[in-house]
Amino acid sequence: xxxxxxxxxxxxxxxxxxxxxxxxxxxxxxxxxxxxxxxxxxxxxxxxxxxxxxxxxxxxxxxxxxxxxxxxxxxxxxxxxxxxxxxxxxxxxxxxxxxxxxxxxxxxxxxxxxxxxxxxxxxxxxxxxxxxxxxxxxxxxxxxxxxxxxxxxxxxxxxxxxxxxxxxxxxxxxxxxxxxxxxxxxxxxxxxxxxx
Amino acid sequence: xxxxxxxxxxxxxxxxxxxxxxxxxxxxxxxxxxxxxxxxxxxxxxxxxxxxxxxxxxxxxxxxxxxxxxxxxxxxxxxxxxxxxxxxxxxxxxxxxxxxxxxxxxxxxxxxxxxxxxxxxxxxxxxxxxxxxxxxxxxxxxxxxxxxxxxxxxxxxxxxxxxxxxxxxxxxxxxxxxxxxxxxxxxxxxxxxxxxxxxxxxxxxx
Numbered sequence: 001x002x003x004x005x006x007x008x009x010x011x012x013x014x015x016x017x018x019x020x021x022x023x024x025x026x027x028x029x030x031x032x033x034x035x036x037x038x039x040x041x042x043x044x045x046x047x048x049x050x051x052x053x054x055x056x057x058x059x060x061x062x063x064x065x066x067x068x069x070x071x072x073x074x075x076x077x078x079x080x081x082x083x084x085x086x087x088x089x090x091x092x093x094x095x096x097x098x099x100x101x102x103x104x105x106x107x108x109x110x111x112x113x114x115x116x117x118x119x120x121x122x123x124x125x126x127x128x129x130x131x132x133x134x135x136x137x138x139x140x141x142x143x144x145x146x147x148x149x150x151x152x153x154x155x156x157x158x159x160x161x162x163x164x165x166x167x168x169x170x171x172x173x174x175x176x177x178x179x180x181x182x183x184x185x186x187x188x189x190x191x192x193x194x195x196x
Numbered sequence: 197x198x199x200x201x202x203x204x205x206x207x208x209x210x211x212x213x214x215x216x217x218x219x220x221x222x223x224x225x226x227x228x229x230x231x232x233x234x235x236x237x238x239x240x241x242x243x244x245x246x247x248x249x250x251x252x253x254x255x256x257x258x259x260x261x262x263x264x265x266x267x268x269x270x271x272x273x274x275x276x277x278x279x280x281x282x283x284x285x286x287x288x289x290x291x292x293x294x295x296x297x298x299x300x301x302x303x304x305x306x307x308x309x310x311x312x313x314x315x316x317x318x319x320x321x322x323x324x325x326x327x328x329x330x331x332x333x334x335x336x337x338x339x340x341x342x343x344x345x346x347x348x349x350x351x352x353x354x355x356x357x358x359x360x361x362x363x364x365x366x367x368x369x370x371x372x373x374x375x376x377x378x379x380x381x382x383x384x385x386x387x388x389x390x391x392x393x394x395x396x397x398x399x400x401x402x
Binding site: 006007008018019020048049051052054055056057058059061062064065066069071072073089090091092120139140141142143144146147148151161162164165166168169171172173175176177178179180182183184 | 213217218220221222223224226227228230231234235267268269270302303304306308309310311312313316344345346347349350352353354356357367368370371372374375376377378379381382384385386388389390392393395396397
């Protein structure tokens, strides 16, 4: 293991748990079902969460629908932007690295993604990305600070209610994901196979 | 009234525009509900289908949830979990409510390690419970950990998990506790977002 990355990055970094995941050999059929994608048995993160398979299964199915359901709504790039902005604001270097790469890939706007990581959530963005970053940051606050003005800005940037709901779901989901990745282990370099 | 907990807390009526919108993402809707039921099995003794079900008691789950919902200051969510706790452990409800009172702040904040992010550090309080005797060691440690996760997740470290272990939390119990707190930070934000969307759709937004 190399030293943990100290700054936000789009590099493929790894993640290492602080407590013991289940061993691959210990995984029962119920555990494997909870992983949803069976290839995740290789990931220490998912094998750690597999200790409580009921909530892992719900977590994963919720995640997949929020980010992958392509029946209208917000484009994938902007869902990934909401995930990245939330992770940047909460301080999850690992989550931000994964979803910044997705945002880059789907949005083809690497400079805008880079600026979000380097300068933070206040970095200059166009109207749509500004509205999504601001709503994500407001929603990440405890207590949540999202207001009707954030929804108005999203609407003014061209989003309908389904797209706005998608943005809020992607941002809200990463409040869940960030806390698991931040509190059960830490990022490492180089890459280990895990995705959150 | 919908039996879906997010619908109930956000005031989403069956057949309303927001209900139809939620059903465009059927897996997210269904599994947010299943996650809730996995973490909060409705009847004592029922199996959640999860290996972690036995490691964290229902009362512990309700107490942590009432604390987390209280910290988010969402009245509908806070009332829901307060009521569950009061129904299952009447003596604990006031104790947890006092902890919420003492622990309330605004997040996220926290110190980054030495390095390029140190300039973004925002120092802030860690919560130490006031009434350890009334809560017991396990629950006291759980509330302190929940406060860390809610307000300063970037400060989480291996020592925080060791503190849970010293208070009697197994590794599987730690996973369930972490999921419960983290899931609630999602559920409460979905509720807040949908409620705001509903208000906007009615044209009566404040």
